[in-house]
């Protein structure tokens with residue numbers, strides 16, 4: 001098959017080699033962006049009097065016909081045309097005749113592919129920001145219902161101090177807030193135009209880069225043509241931001257999985273997000289949470305993959321860079337899918353309030369309250385810690401909990417203990433009293449929820 005770039009070649013390439021080099025099997029995903037970029041390019045060429053009104057009209061009409069066909073899945077791509085750019089160019093020429101060949105004036109596939117990916121990521125990042133907002137809303141809604149639901153807070157996965165379940169959910173709310181902000185910030189670097197950089201050095205045609213950028217809704221342009229065609233930072237940044245989103249989802253998935261075990265039984269995931277076992281009839285497996293945790297691996301892989309691809313490539317474009325796309329597409333698909341599923345899991349999960357509150361009654365997570373109690377009465381904290389530690393040991397030996405010890409035992413340990421310790425030891429009070437800024441105290445959480453609801457309105 002004759003190549004569009006075949007002029008200097010004497011032997012035609014072999015099909016199996018073509019196949020190895022072709023990217024059409026995956027970069028066809030960029031068909032709409034490629035056409036959008038081409039329309040902007042030809043409009044600019046026309047404004048700069050590089051192509052005539054008549055030529056521009058023909059080319060644009062041809063491109064719009066191709067767009068229509070793309071939407072109806074009527075385009076037939078071929079490996080012989082290597083990638084989306086050459087496939088579309090050939091289709092355009094087939095559609096409107098040789099004048100279609102003028103579209104590529106003052107442009108190269110190198111600035112073209114970079115433009116396509118900037119357009120693509122801009123749209124996808126907007127969509128992911130939207131999905132993060134929906135997830136935050138789901139967390140906010142569950143948190144609002146569970147301000148006074150108490151669970152054990154853990155460090156080292158050992159019971160530490162009782163906390164409000166809302167506080168735990170809101171911790172993730174803020175992680176997703178940072179994820180959102182990171183993506184918003186990255187748009188500054190995604191929403192700029194490489195178009196007009198040519199193959200690497202710019203072009204001799206009197207083009208107007210600002211104009212084509214404006215037509216595509218870009219906020220700026222790359223200052224340097226070499227940088228414009230060689231930069232893949234914006235994709236790496238996206239993969240890195242996505243890795244963090246997946247990390248947050250994965251940590252949360254791990255907790256949902258733990259919490260839905262018989263041992264914890266803190267929550268029950270909705271049937272929609274669980275599956276049964278083909279052999280054990282009693283099973284309800286938290287498959288979707290496990291799968292999101294598992295899919296985190298491929299997103300990390302995509303990040304490391306592209307970093308590695310890029311690290312040894314000299315300026316400017318090298319074919320290595322074609323390897324930037326599959327990981328990017330895969331990441332978009334994985335992150336959007338995971339966020340949708342995760343939001344659904346959060347809004348539909350059943351919270352076993354009673355089990356949670358029973359859990360905090362059968363542990364020593366109120367021990368800090370006693371130590372704080374003594375410290376508030378002037379005992380140096382280290383000493384208070386020691387006294388309470390011994391009381392905990394006494395309880396463990398007797399197989400009871402701090403609330404079960406009589407006042408006399410407390411007073412033997414320290415005369416400063418009075419009857420009010422039994423109030424202080426109640427988990428609900430342990431939580432309610434932690435009203436330091438950002439703490440788990442109920443009032444503090446209510447204030448946070450109020451602040452969040454204000455930002456939602458604004």
Ligand code: ARG
Nearest residue numbers: 023083109110113317321322
């Ligand atoms: N398919 C190529 C890619 O994805 C497009 C750019 C090709 N440029 C070139 N000079 N071969 O990277």
